[in-house]
Amino acid sequence: MIAAAGGLVAAPPPAAAEVAAIDLRGVSKHYPGAAGTSVHALGPIDLHIPTGSFVAVVGPSGCGKSTLLRLVAGLEMPDGGTMMRYGTPLDAPSHEVGIVFQEHVLFPWNTVLENVLLPADVLALPKAAARERALRLLEMTGLIAFANHRPQMLSGGMRQRAALCRALLADPRLLLLDEPFGALDALTREELSLELSGLWQDLGRTAFLITHDIEEAILLSDRVLVMSPRPGRIRADIAIDLPRPRNADTPALPRFQELKKQIRDIIFDRRA
Amino acid sequence: MKSSSSSRFADRATIPAVYLALLVAWEVSVRVFAIPAWILPAPTEIGRTALKWAPELGFNSLVTLRETLVGFGLAIALSLPLAVLIALNATARRLLYPILLGLQSVPKVAVAPLIILWLGLSEWPKIVIVILVCFFPILVNLIAGLEAAPRTMLDLMRSLGASQHMIFRRLRIPVALPHFFTGCKVAVTFAVIGSVIGEFVAAQEGLGYLILISTSQSQTPLAFAAIALLTLLSIALFHGIEWIERRVVDWTP
Ligand SMILES: Nc1ncnc2c1ncn2[C@@H]1O[C@H](COP(=O)(O)OP(=O)(O)OP(=O)(O)O)[C@@H](O)[C@H]1O
Numbered sequence: 258m259i260a261a262a263g264g265l266v267a268a269p270p271p272a273a274a275e276v277a278a279i280d281l282r283g284v285s286k287h288y289p290g291a292a293g294t295s296v297h298a299l300g301p302i303d304l305h306i307p308t309g310s311f312v313a314v315v316g317p318s319g320c321g322k323s324t325l326l327r328l329v330a331g332l333e334m335p336d337g338g339t340m341m342r343y344g345t346p347l348d349a350p351s352h353e354v355g356i357v358f359q360e361h362v363l364f365p366w367n368t369v370l371e372n373v374l375l376p377a378d379v380l381a382l383p384k385a386a387a388r389e390r391a392l393r394l395l396e397m398t399g400l401i402a403f404a405n406h407r408p409q410m411l412s413g414g415m416r417q418r419a420a421l422c423r424a425l426l427a428d429p430r431l432l433l434l435d436e437p438f439g440a441l442d443a444l445t446r447e448e449l450s451l452e453l454s455g456l457w458q459d460l461g462r463t464a465f466l467i468t469h470d471i472e473e474a475i476l477l478s479d480r481v482l483v484m485s486p487r488p489g490r491i492r493a494d495i496a497i498d499l500p501r502p503r504n505a506d507t508p509a510l511p512r513f514q515e516l517k518k519q520i521r522d523i524i525f526d527r528r529a
Numbered sequence: 530m531k532s533s534s535s536s537r538f539a540d541r542a543t544i545p546a547v548y549l550a551l552l553v554a555w556e557v558s559v560r561v562f563a564i565p566a567w568i569l570p571a572p573t574e575i576g577r578t579a580l581k582w583a584p585e586l587g588f589n590s591l592v593t594l595r596e597t598l599v600g601f602g603l604a605i606a607l608s609l610p611l612a613v614l615i616a617l618n619a620t621a622r623r624l625l626y627p628i629l630l631g632l633q634s635v636p637k638v639a640v641a642p643l644i645i646l647w648l649g650l651s652e653w654p655k656i657v658i659v660i661l662v663c664f665f666p667i668l669v670n671l672i673a674g675l676e677a678a679p680r681t682m683l684d685l686m687r688s689l690g691a692s693q694h695m696i697f698r699r700l701r702i703p704v705a706l707p708h709f710f711t712g713c714k715v716a717v718t719f720a721v722i723g724s725v726i727g728e729f730v731a732a733q734e735g736l737g738y739l740i741l742i743s744t745s746q747s748q749t750p751l752a753f754a755a756i757a758l759l760t761l762l763s764i765a766l767f768h769g770i771e772w773i774e775r776r777v778v779d780w781t782p
């Protein structure tokens with residue numbers, strides 16, 4: 258599964274028994290720019306996220322990572338190409354998908370618990386069960402003492418954790434993460450990354466992570482996709498063959514450092 | 530600690546002290562220059578008159594307060610559905626906005642006699658004038674508030690597949706509330722003015738009516754007392770709304 262570093266996208270895997278969570282083919286996106294021009298933000302790219310895997314995308318700022326995530330989320334429609342989600346055409350958001358946005362986006366007029374319960378309200382899930390699950394998620398992320406606080410009382414890292422709890426509340430089959438820890442300091446980042454890694458492992462779900470932190474991508478993922486500058490294309494698809502569960506010692510492994518160098522070389526276009 | 534609390538006391542005492550000094554200056558000028566009371570009464574003279582006429586002032590204040598509050602309440606009740614309609618529907622917006630803007634641009638004082646001609650001598654013409662004077666700031670702020678939801682939050686709701694109704698309840702309304710209260714605070718002071726306009730044109734009661742007859746009879750101190758009450762009424766209503774706002778919108782620092 259280790260793709261050749263240096264340009265080509267990994268060939269789609271052979272027809273698996275399980276249908277892919279996400280399958281994009283030849284997808285591209287332009288945005289209207291100033292004075293009738295158009296900004297070519299993304300693609301055309303192919304993206305394949307097998308069910309049960311953790312896929313990360315790294316790339317320079319402005320290369321279209323968020324655009325890719327918004328397409329996968331069904332919040333934006335592509336100019337061309339086909340998009341499939343669990344074998345059906347992807348043309349609208351789905352309640353089976355949980356999203357953590359680049360900005361944490363919590364409602365300041367609601368408490369942390371009410372924020373986490375938002376999907377339950379929107380999807381009209383049974384109240385008592387949803388509440389129980391919300392409290393359990395807050396417990397797991399160390400936020401239980403703040404359940405009845407407003408999010409503005411929380412630190413940046415706690416807010417991101419609350420946003421993660423909300424994304425996980427409705428037990429999504431697919432979790433989309435847009436630089437969930439981007440605004441945090443390195444220490445909190447690593448702590449939250451490992452926390453997420455553990456959570457994801459426990460829940461056994463599919464996840465798609467966008468980040469510009471190479472270490473974070475390697476630490477969490479089964480595969481790391483490297484994107485080129487705008488208009489973003491996928492330059493390489495690298496399998497991360499590190500053992501799980503991963504922990505704070507994982508980055509010290511020689512293989513981790515090798516992978517990191519490999520990815521850095523691709524990003525900075527150095528010959529391996 | 531000590532010095533900061535005493536300086537805070539000084540801060541708080543400064544403003545009342547300035548007001549008091551102005552009153553004293555007024556009192557002294559009236560006495561020194563022997564200005565007749567029918568031109569400019571001294572504050573003590575106004576106070577004396579207010580005490581003498583307390584029952585009449587009280588009764589007429591209540592009349593004006595009632596007109597103001599009923600008109601203000603109806604203006605809110607009218608603005609809510611209109612704002613929702615205009616915020617949601619582009620056609621409604623293009624159709625209604627020019628009409629509402631036109632209504633707002635008509636000088637209310639000029640149409641007041643017409644409204645009284647149409648509605649007769651009840652309290653309704655006054656209430657209608659209050660509505661006309663104060664619905665616009667409420668409406669405009671409410672529309673702006675309903676459209677102020679950030680794109681990131683709308684994306685979040687959309688990603689959950691939320692209905693328009695749900696987006697309104699969980700997102701647009703909370704975002705609109707601070708705007709709504711801003712509109713209300715502007716509008717409520719207009720509402721008091723609206724009542725007085727109505728009472729000036731045709732009325733047998735209310736503070737506006739009291740001002741009109743007391744000046745026509747050179748009872749200037751009584752007119753001043755009524756004006757002072759109108760001012761206090763306006764300020765009290767403003768702070769009343771602010772008080773409610775602080776309790777409802779408790780998430781902004
Ligand atoms: N709604 C929009 N309208 C117009 N242009 C947009 C819009 N959203 C993104 N773009 C443009 O598309 C390009 C890609 O943006 P995108 O947000 O996907 O980048 P990104 O890789 O997520 O960047 P970052 O790492 O800084 O978050 C940028 O050039 C941006 O200016």
Ligand SMILES: [Mg+2]
Binds near residue numbers: 323435
């Ligand atoms: Mg982005």
